[in-house]
Amino acid sequence: MTSSSALDTTDGRTTRWAGHRQRRRREFVDAALRAVAEHGPEVSVEQIADQAGVARTRLYKHFTDAADLHTAVADRVTELIHAELAPVWNPQGTPLQMIRAAIGAHIGWLSDHGNLHRYLTSHAATTQHGHSAVNGVKTAIAEHLTALFRTYSAGLRAETTAAEPLAFGIVGLVETSTTRWLESPAGMPRDELTDLLTDWVWRLLDDTLRSAGATLDPDQPVPTHPRP
Known part of the structure; x- marks a missing residue:
């Protein structure tokens, strides 16, 4: 024995x-x-x-093979992106400050790690859970923004049905615009692109809130609890 x-x-x-x-x-x-x-x-x-x-x-x-290596790389890049996008997960400040910080972090990562992003896209890399690495990150950001929009909309007593399409639309706008800028900068500095996208996103958010009967000061902290 x-x-x-x-x-x-x-x-x-x-x-x-x-x-x-x-x-x-x-x-x-x-x-x-x-x-x-x-x-x-x-x-x-x-x-x-x-x-x-x-x-x-x-x-x-x-x-096991090249695909297993691609999957492992996709998992690691996903971890890195989540770590880099702290301003998205933990927004602070006024609406404009939060928007600019989140967009700046996203543009910064894509700009500093363009080859990794293109690697994930060109290899259609998937994570260990079988999801597209690129789409998985975009979905995670959009779902987090959806939750934030709903929380802040409740604080303004505004309708929240537009929160999800707005969040996914914003992520698509920033991702597509930045990816194109990386391929063809056309002389536009990164800060200028950040300012431009910040303005666009604020206009989308402001118009959506006004359509729901609410207004938000872009330079004042956002209420997170419903008004009495």
Whole structure:
């Protein structure tokens, strides 16, 4: 009969080995991110392996195939985007300040990590849950904005049925405009694009609220509780 101490030793080794494999897999994913940044969205598995300092065959000991690697990269990029977009998840200040901070963060990430964004798009990369990485992030932002709009609309006693289409429309506007700007800047500085989109988004929000019988001062903090 196997002793409990032998079982404990085996379980301990298994746990340590699993932890080692997980760390190595994470290191290879980070190497893939660096390779994408250096070589662009059409980066090859060989270039990723070179960046990691290992042979391609060694890389595949930690990933089933290229698709598994793309999925792991998509998961990691999604984590990074969520971390970078703190102004979206935790808005502070006046309406204009919140809008500008959120748009600035989004434009900033896309501008600073254009190759990663194009990599996800060109490979139609999916996360481990089987969802499109790019669409998943946009949906998460839009759903969060929907909840914010509903909360603030309640504070203004305004109708909230337009909250969801407004949120998804705003995310689409910012994403599409920024992606096009990255492909063809046409001499427009990033701050100017941020100001332009901030103005457009505020006009959309202001018009939607006015249609619901509410007004909002763009330079004053937003009420989050219904007025008495």
